[in-house]
Amino acid sequence: MKTKYIIYTLLALLVAFLIYNKFFSEHAKERDALTAGPGGGGAKGGKDAKGGKQSPPVSVTLLVVKDTAVNNQIDITGTIDANEKVSLISQTAGNITGIYFTEGTRVTKGQLLVKVYNQDLQASLQQVNAQMILAKDINNRNKILLEKEAVSKEEYETSLSSLNSIKAQADVIRAQISRTEIRAPFSGTIGLRNVSPGGYLSPSTPIATIVNIDPAKLTFSVPERYLPIIGKGSKVKFTIESSLKEFSATVYAIEPALDAASRTITVRATAPNVGNLLTAGSFAKINLTLDQIPKTIMLPTEAVIPDLKSSKVYVYHNGIAEARFVKTDLRTDTKIQIVDGLKQGDSVVVSGLIQIRPKSPLKIKKVIQ
Known part of the structure; x- marks a missing residue:
């Protein structure tokens, strides 16, 4: 029995020795290798890590x-407006008897654009003109007879009053006829028409739009702090998206009151529209020079x-x-x-x-x- 215990004890000690030699010896080697560093000598490696090589210039x-x-400048935005713009409508109702313009072309002030039926008014005017000729003759005879004292002054004044009344009737009819003729209120470019020959035209029917954009108007707002440096006659430079050219405008009007919400004031300037590069409604980027x-x-x-x-x-x-x-x-x-x-x-x-x-x-x- 004792021999058996001694053998078991020796085997246990052998196993313990093998386990110790397997694990603890390898950890020691690894620790030594880490301490020594790549070239051996751990202290030298730490020194390099602290000192290092100086970075290149x-x-x-x-x-x-x-x-x-x-130049002290600010960039603000504005809008290109037409110098004059109007939507044409008729002052009277009736059938259209003629359209005398081509869409997208230039028209001149006073040019006849659209005509509404007015034959009944023309006939009435001819009738009144005939009455006027007769009234003039009667009035002229009474004037001569009055000078010769052949008629009384009352008779002459009656004939004169009748003549003036007929003239007034003729003026009324001419005014009615003029309302049946739609003419250009100013020179400009007329847009697309919304009516056709023979159609019924009422005062609420838009005919077309006339735009005059030479010169163009530039409308923009300036912050309150910059009011002292801008006034009537000031020059501003601006650009638009559709052109690389820089345009110049001259301030001609300033709103008399600030906008309470934005604390800005509205300014309006005019710009020559050479080559028709400026279009009404387009966006403008304005460069405003404050000082130097x-x-x-x-x-x-x-x-x-x-x-x-x-x-x-x-x-x-x-x-x-x-x-x-x-x-x-x-x-x-x-x-x-x-x-x-x-x-x-x-x-x-x-x-x-x-x-x-x-x-x-x-x-x-x-x-x-």
């Missing part, structure tokens, strides 16, 4: 700061980095990037005004900014004077 473009003159700043610093927008409380730029100083906090003001499409933080002669980094950190070494690729 960043190639940048520099802009030398100098004072420039700049004679000396200031302007940088490309991409050179100024927004910060939480301010903005900063990087300045080239002794081969490294130096962060400089700046104060900005006026902005344009491509540039921003620097009012504090820079001076003439500073070299501002305008490219490669993504790779730059404070104290980064810089390599000058290009200098913009």
Whole structure:
């Protein structure tokens, strides 16, 4: 029995030794390998990790700061309106006997455009004209007889009154006839017609629209703060979507009161419409010059980095990037005004900014004077 226990004990010790040698020896080797590092000597590897190699210089473009003159401008929107625009309607009802215009063509002031049936009125006018001829003859004879004292003054005045009454009747009929003839109220371009020959025309039926857009009217609104710099005779520049040309307009009228909701005032200007490039109802982008700043610093927008409380730029100083906090003001499409933080002669980094950190070494690729 004792021999059996001794054998069991020895086997257990052997198994324990094998397990220890299998696991604990491998962990020790791994720990030693990690401590030693790739080239052996763990302390040396840690030193490299802290010191490291210095990052290569960043190639940048520099802009030398100098004072420039700049126009303080704002962009606002406006609408192109016709100088004159009217929807033609008839003052009387009746069948259309003639249409004397072609759609989309130019018409002149007073030109006959549409005629409504008026034969009955023409007949009445002829009848009254005949009565007028007779009344004139009677009045002329009575005038001669009055001078010879052959008739009384009352008889002459009666014939004169009758003549004047017939003239008034003729004027009324002529006015009625004129209402059956629709004429152009001003020169312009007539649009699409909504009536046809022979159709019945009533005073509520729109015939066509006449538009005069030379010159064109430009209507826009200006914020209250800019009222002192705009007035009658002021010049404004504007562009439209359908043309690359820049147009000029002259202010001729300003609304006397501000809009209570937007605190803006409506301004209207006229613009020559050379080549008929301006169309009524189109959108206009207006560039309004407020004033000119004679000396200031302007940088490309991409050179100024927004910060939480301010903005900063990087300045080239002794081969490294130096962060400089700046104060900005006026902005344009491509540039921003620097009012504090820079001076003439500073070299501002305008490219490669993504790779730059404070104290980064810089390599000058290009200098913009």
